[in-house]
Amino acid sequence: MASTTNLLEIKDLSIKFTTESGWLTAVDHLNLDIKKGEKLGLVGESGSGKSVTAMTIMGLLGKRRDIAIQGQIMLEGEDLLRMKQDKIEKIRGRKMSMIFQDPVESLNPVFRIGNLVAEAFMVQEKTDKKIAWERAIEQLNKVRIRDPKATARQFPHELSGGMCQRVMIALALVANPPLLIADEPTTDLDVTIQAQILALLKKLHQDLGTSVILITHDLGVVCQFCDRIAVMLNGRIVELATADSLFTNPSHPYTRGLLNSIPVLGKKGRLEPMPSIHNQEARGENICRFVHRCAISTDRCCSAAPGLREVLPNHYVACFSH
Amino acid sequence: MSEILRVERLSKYFSVSRDVFGKSKHFTPAVKDVSFSICRGETLGLVGESGCGKSTLGRMIAGLLSPSGGSIYFEGSVIASAQHVVKAKKPNIQMVFQNPYSSLDPKMTLRGILEEPLKISRYNKEQCSRRIDELLEYIDFNRASLTKRPREFSGGQRQRIAIARAIATNPPFIIADEPVSSLDVSIQAQILNLLLDLRKELDLTYLFISHDLGVVQYISNRVIVMYLGRIVEMADCQTIYKSPQHPYTRLLIDSVPIPDPKHKQAFDLSVTNDLLMPGQLQGCLFKNRCPEKMPVCCEQEPNLVSCGERHLVACHNRCPENNACTIVEI
Numbered sequence: 001m002a003s004t005t006n007l008l009e010i011k012d013l014s015i016k017f018t019t020e021s022g023w024l025t026a027v028d029h030l031n032l033d034i035k036k037g038e039k040l041g042l043v044g045e046s047g048s049g050k051s052v053t054a055m056t057i058m059g060l061l062g063k064r065r066d067i068a069i070q071g072q073i074m075l076e077g078e079d080l081l082r083m084k085q086d087k088i089e090k091i092r093g094r095k096m097s098m099i100f101q102d103p104v105e106s107l108n109p110v111f112r113i114g115n116l117v118a119e120a121f122m123v124q125e126k127t128d129k130k131i132a133w134e135r136a137i138e139q140l141n142k143v144r145i146r147d148p149k150a151t152a153r154q155f156p157h158e159l160s161g162g163m164c165q166r167v168m169i170a171l172a173l174v175a176n177p178p179l180l181i182a183d184e185p186t187t188d189l190d191v192t193i194q195a196q197i198l199a200l201l202k203k204l205h206q207d208l209g210t211s212v213i214l215i216t217h218d219l220g221v222v223c224q225f226c227d228r229i230a231v232m233l234n235g236r237i238v239e240l241a242t243a244d245s246l247f248t249n250p251s252h253p254y255t256r257g258l259l260n261s262i263p264v265l266g267k268k269g270r271l272e273p274m275p276s277i278h279n280q281e282a283r284g285e286n287i288c289r290f291v292h293r294c295a296i297s298t299d300r301c302c303s304a305a306p307g308l309r310e311v312l313p314n315h316y317v318a319c320f321s322h
Numbered sequence: 323m324s325e326i327l328r329v330e331r332l333s334k335y336f337s338v339s340r341d342v343f344g345k346s347k348h349f350t351p352a353v354k355d356v357s358f359s360i361c362r363g364e365t366l367g368l369v370g371e372s373g374c375g376k377s378t379l380g381r382m383i384a385g386l387l388s389p390s391g392g393s394i395y396f397e398g399s400v401i402a403s404a405q406h407v408v409k410a411k412k413p414n415i416q417m418v419f420q421n422p423y424s425s426l427d428p429k430m431t432l433r434g435i436l437e438e439p440l441k442i443s444r445y446n447k448e449q450c451s452r453r454i455d456e457l458l459e460y461i462d463f464n465r466a467s468l469t470k471r472p473r474e475f476s477g478g479q480r481q482r483i484a485i486a487r488a489i490a491t492n493p494p495f496i497i498a499d500e501p502v503s504s505l506d507v508s509i510q511a512q513i514l515n516l517l518l519d520l521r522k523e524l525d526l527t528y529l530f531i532s533h534d535l536g537v538v539q540y541i542s543n544r545v546i547v548m549y550l551g552r553i554v555e556m557a558d559c560q561t562i563y564k565s566p567q568h569p570y571t572r573l574l575i576d577s578v579p580i581p582d583p584k585h586k587q588a589f590d591l592s593v594t595n596d597l598l599m600p601g602q603l604q605g606c607l608f609k610n611r612c613p614e615k616m617p618v619c620c621e622q623e624p625n626l627v628s629c630g631e632r633h634l635v636a637c638h639n640r641c642p643e644n645n646a647c648t649i650v651e652i
Contacts (some may be wrong), residue, residue, distance in 0.1 A: 045506040190371035195577035199589035220579030224587050244583040261511035263540035265578050266563060273511035276478060
């Protein structure tokens, strides 16, 4: 379904934060393309830089002195990092939007659901209030909210977490943006509700052709949802492959470690956790990010950073052992 | 195997509204008529979605909440009961909580955290320090970290500390309430393996509460599935994953995304009504999400009946009236 043209191209993106002990590299020379109509998964443990990347694409980090952002993020040929703030605000919602982890907290508690969605229509399409309200009810219907008319008159606290996430999706898709970033959209939800939300996102992706970046730590979710998966570790992509290829031939020791650490339903056998590092992990320029936890590391891993290389068709791995 | 804990028709009602004098007017049942028992050395998994009463049940057993109905027996003697005042000595049941960031006192050092339960159990100074050394060995810490405070440890390390504190006084029984759900997957595996090793080494019995079916399958011998305060299914771990009988258990298992591209799952797009209105509380509580609903489901609450060896299920479909099925009394 995904076409060959790139919708978003991230080129050499680095993001650094100032901390008490100097600059901390959150994202390090990241290169990533998202094709039109593609579902891309970004997986990694906490602190791997997946959410920061998403926030930077959306322009939510802002221009601050304590954050250094380098590189290029090209959305349909325009560089988001060199765009003026007011222009980014115009693009946000029309060309890209985002849904967050905690749906109940992300919605303004003092507005009715209908008003929240109608406001988006009034801003994006400059319609008047009455038409916007009707469009809002239509939009709520699209995300399969039962009785959208009654729900539109309710407040966020009256809805369950799953319903709030549906409202968030409705809000994000008001202007049919070509890119939707979902940052851990189902992490706070129960498994049965998670399955419903994933099914809904899949259906909307089919109907609207939206490209989706799904950020999560759950390997099961990306496997079932995404076409292509990027595994991140400490700000770098260590493995990038199609979902089938990644799970049939996990090639980076970190990816293998992740897969061996999750208890999978229906499978028995002792889990083999990766060793964890007590101190600050390797974030230097010329070092493999996995070196201190890796069972097969060599001297070379401490002196140079491995780049992504194609080991199988469309399967890239950043490891010297390949 | 001898029985260590038995729960009989345990219920807990929380008041949802009060009148002007502060007297409770309406109650909601968080746990209703729950009965089960745990054998020594066993790990019993308790699964269910948020709001199903699994934590409330754990807290009642730990003595943090008092039951509204029913009783709890530990090693043969009653430790909590709604019917009469319990005078027995507090049993040695310890708990590991979900969030290792808030369950440790930020102002205490690691030594203080581990020493506190020992002092309460009247260990003298020498015994204390010997026991702390043993505990550090179990959780693989060195003595230098004894002066550190919780903020200096990572999430996984804090959860290890919480486990060390729980096993400090050699309790036979530990309640782990979602101990790994706030941790990264690689740390989660370490903690699960630690719990398994400790169970073997110290002959512990666990009540393991979690919403993650994969985790529960990994650590448990037997599983209880709860829905809205009731037990809907109880069976050995293998049985429940291989042949789930209750439609809710099947829904739960089918909803877990599997990291295997050969096993493509088609999640159902239909929206289910997960909330029950106050008027809908008679009959089976799963009726409005159930694909196999029958007329009887709206009228009569299903009893927990046996449908196999050590396998109980509460579903009308699994217990046709003409079939001679036995209502199980525990």
